[in-house]
Each structure stands twice: as C-alpha cells, then as structure tokens.
Amino acid sequence: MISTIHPSDNEGMSRVRALLEKEGIRMDVNIDYTCAVFDESHQIIATGSCYANTLRCLAVDDEHQRQGLMHKVLTHLMSVQEERGNSSVFLYTKGSTAPFFCSLGFYEIARVSDTIVFLENQQHGFSDYLKNLQEETGDRHGMSAAIILNANPFTYGHLYLVEQAAAENELLHLFVVSEDVSFFPYDVRERLVREGTAHLKNIVYHATGPYMISQATFPSYFQKDEDSSIRSHAQLDIAVFSRIAQVLSITRRYVGEERASHVTSLYNDTMMHNLPLSGIECRIIRRKETEGAPISASTVRHAIQTGNMDILPALVPPTTLSYLQSEESAPIRRNLMEAANVIHY
Template identity: 55%
Template sequence: MLDEYTVSKVWPTDSFTMGQVDALLEKEGIQRDGNLDYTCAIQDDDLNVIATGSCFGNTLRCLAVDSRYQGEGLMNKLITHLIDVQYERGNVHLFVYTKVNSAKFFCDLGFKEIARVDGTLVFLENRADGFAGYLRRLAATRRPGTAGAVVMNANPFTLGHRHLVEVAAAAVDTLHLFVVSEDASLVPFAVRKRLVEAGVADLDNVVVHESGPYIISSATFPSYFLKDDVAVNEGHARLDIAVFTRIAAELGVTQRFVGEEPTSQVTGVYNRVMCEELPRVGIEVHVVPRLETGGAPVSASTVRRALQAGDMETVRALVPASTYDYFASDEAAPVLARIHKAGNVVHY
C-alpha cells in the first residue's frame, strides 16, 4: 500500500495544491509557517493532498497526515524524503517542530527533545548528544555565586554593547555572554565573536560563549534574521526562550539583561515575550536603557552606515578601540566590501 504513494515537491506558484496543503494543516490544527523554503506532499488518486511536510533551513516543520490515512506509514515516507532533501543541501544537523502528540514518532526515529512550548509545540534534533553536549560544555564554565546572561549579535560590537555588558556584569558574580553564532550578518560570526572578546577582555567575570544553533538561530528564531516585521512569529520567540530556560538552569542564571529596543519590532516582540515568560521560571529580566551620545542611541546600524560611507571618525566615536582598530586594518577589507555592496545596512 505504501509503495503506491509518491512524495512530490509542491511549488509555491502551485496555488491549488498549496491551498490543499493549507487546508490539511488547518484540519490537523497546524498553521502553515511563513518561513518555508521547501514543501512536499503526498496525494491520493484524485490528487487530493493527504500528507505534507516542509523545510526551512535545517529544520523540518508543518508536518501533517490526513487522519483518515494515519497508521499507513505516510509520515515515515515524508520524513525520509525531507531528510534526503536536507542531506542533498549539506544539512546533517536537523531540527524538527511538531505537535506534542507527534513527538513520540520522532523520538522513535532517533530524534531527541530539546524543549517544548505551552504544551503545544515540541522542538527536537537528530543528534543524540547535540543539545546535551552543548549543555555539558556550558556547565563546565559555571562558577560560584550569582549568574546572569546577555545574548547579542554584535554586528559589530559597539560602545552600546559594552555599556550593556558593564551594567550586567556589575550586577552579578558571573555574566555569561552569548554571541549569536548564525552567520547571517554582514560581519561574520568569527569576527563578531573576536571583537566581543576583545571588547570585554578587561571584565574578569564575563564568560563569552557561542550560541550555537540553540539561541536566536534560524532553527529557533528565523524571524530575527528575515527581518519581516509583518510576519514576526511570536511562537518563534517563545521557543527560543524555552530553549534558553534550559540553558539558564544549567548555568544557574537567574537574571537576563537586554538592551532597550525602541526601533526593531522583531527584537521588541522578543523582549516583550521574554519579560512575560522568564519570570515564571525564576529569571528576572532587566531592560537596560540604551547608551546615548549626542542625544542619539549608540547602535550597530549607525556604525554600519558609517562604515558604508567611509566615515571612520563616526565609527571611532561609537565603538571600543579594539573594534575600531579591526575596521581600520587591512584585514577588514573583505567585510567592508560586503558592507559597501549591501545597499540598506540598517536591517542586518
């Protein structure tokens, strides 16, 4: 029976089949994610969609099988197809979003649960020691006393970032500073992390970490990188914060510090959800006012604009010496070239 069914790609322009996909997802209590880059379906002899699944980046999502066909192995066929698609893309570390009642199916396939949200969504990965290994490595950096956390993209590291770190570090015995690892910014992760480490090197109680795929990544929070304010998915923020809660428990973090965000709707939604969710698990959230100079907040987007314009004096006024020295060096030429070609550099 299973061999009779074929998994086929659904093109975004195929409005009829995509409409059937939406109808099936809705019937199964799932809303199609706005962030998808591949969708497939299984159809019956009358071309009715009876099963569907999708990808975004290295995640599998929007998986559903018509209730009349459940138990016939269609979900397994979908997952096999989607994993093949991911492997062809070169993605071997995979993540899955699924409903709570489907989680056991993926666990039986070898996926491991990372976190769940509101009893409605489960987030899993296909590595037995992925998140568990990440937590163990973090645990090795735990120190006695109070602990806080800051998460930043630092694209690039500015005096505003430095101000946030100083305020946070003064309030706790140890500050765990997570640099977003996703390489979706104009300044590459390797450079961003290096500039953060150089910019906080004098603060003995600050420990710098890579966020990996577990904090503000395309797996946990794609809205952050797509910068599509209209399509901001609050569920992504809740998932990211649910994962962070497990990380915080491993490090004994009871305070999280965030910069005030008056302009970015995406970050604003994230901060609001954080302020709602983290106190419920005993983590206090501190919203730190932006550092200002000349009556304007110091922001990375202002620095990127200045770099694009070749205005190094403005850059010098807004960043630590270590950040300025990098951008004034020959080593920064490839990064500066990317910034010059980027057009609008504000929303990176």
C-alpha cells in the same frame, strides 16, 4: 511518488502553499528545499521543507492521513540533511503532533505549552551541550548573570551593556549567537566580542549553538500572525534558556532597552513577564547614546552602507573600528553597500 519542488516552479510552490493553508499552516519565509508527494492524479497530498539543518512546513492532506505519507516525507528530508552533512537535525511542531515525531526518533528539547515543541534527532544533543557549557565555566562560581549577543558588529552599545552586567555580578556568561544569518559571520562577531571585552576578567564566553535561534529563522508558519510568532519565539527562548540557567546557576539576564523596534520591544516585554516565573531576574538596561540617539549595530551597518565611515569612532570600540578599517573586512563592507536593507533587528 515524491519529488523536489524547485523555487522557480511557481505552479508547484503554489500548490504546496495551498495544501499548507488547507491544513492551517502558512508557508514559512525561510525555506531552502521543498518536496511533495503526488497521488495518481498528480495532486500534492503531502509536503515538507528544510531550512539549513531544520525541518519545517510538514503537512499531509487530511483525506490521506494514516497512509505513512509523513514518514515518507520525513525519510526523504532526512536523506537531504545527510547529503548536506548535518548529523544534528531540528524540528518544530505543535504539541498535538510531537508524540508522532518522537516515535520516529526525535527528542524534545523544550516546549511552549502545546503551541510549539522544539525537537532534535540526537537523544543526548542538548545534554551534551549543557555539559560543554559547564566545562567552559570550570570552577568559577558566584552570583551569575547572562547576556546573549548577536553583535552584528560589536558596538559601544553592546560594550556598555556588558560592562553594566559584569560590574553588578561576580560572573557573567556571555553567549554569542553562532547562527550565521548576519552580515558579519560568527567567527568575526565572536572575535570582536572577545577583543572588545578583554579588559573584563569575570566573563565566560559561550556559543549559543543550535539551541538559541534568531528571530530571523524562527519558524512562524503555524503562528496566526507576526506578534504571535514573536511571543512564541521569546517563550521558546525562555524555555531553553531556563534549562541553561539552571545548570550554570544563572539568576539574571540582561537585555538592552529597545524603543525603535516593535519586535525587540515585544520580545523584551515577554521576557520581563516570563523569566521571573523560572526564578530569573530580567534586567533591561537603557541604551548608551551618542548625540541623542541610541547606539545600535543597525546604525553602524547603515554608516558603512552609505560610506559615512567618519562616524564609526563614536559608535564602536577601537578593536571593532580597526577591523572595519582593515582589508579583511572589505568583502563584508561591499556586501553592506550592495544590500537593499541593513536596518533590521
């Protein structure tokens, strides 16, 4: 029998965790639904989880392999995704198990050798996304670069990076992370990016869609440690981005220098080494500073949290400042003031 394991079921979750560990998998920190298959003795012999429209933490006890249990778990999780209204579903797995999931209707988007394979259930999902990027670009050509921004929210630091890239290239593809795991929702972040860069006429704006994910939701459950997870995420990002760059003729990617965050620093180092292997130059731009400190979105969020709104004019463009001072932003400001931690990368 297959059952839902609720987060409040400490014993059930502990048994799920034990099965995962037995099969060499860590419980992922980002999970919003878990199920398990029980045998006649009420022992968990298979499990799987969801986070948003992704499947993760899939495992079958090695003593019960080849009994169709993974197919049962996958069918159940896909019905959960259907109930959520998700027609596009994504899955991360090891290279050794990718053929199995491909046989069940998943298609490979990108891989990092045999470490991690990124799959989706739509055969033409990624190719349709690439076509959409081409349509958004139209007939604009020239030396092309790219920046991927979360902009949580858009700051003078982001603006400085964008202006540098726009000045050094004929065309700049500016991707805004559309994954909603930030304090500021996508529609707000995207609007503030557009408003803050409206004076630059050689920008094409894109949403990242579901193909470029954040470190916050990257599945780390089959990575041996945090650094391995960061490197794998960067390598998968590069594998996906390289296909996008090929379609849009992008030859440069710009990122901001990071001295305070180990995560971002390791990510940038991986890109510096790997992007040139795909014919893409990686340009790391020194961060814009104010009063000797780098301007960052974390600093802005902390200022809002602590009620130090007077420093915002030095940190954000007028368009962002106007939004932060508006009644529209009041719910977000309240969330920031009540949050336990707003300093993250």
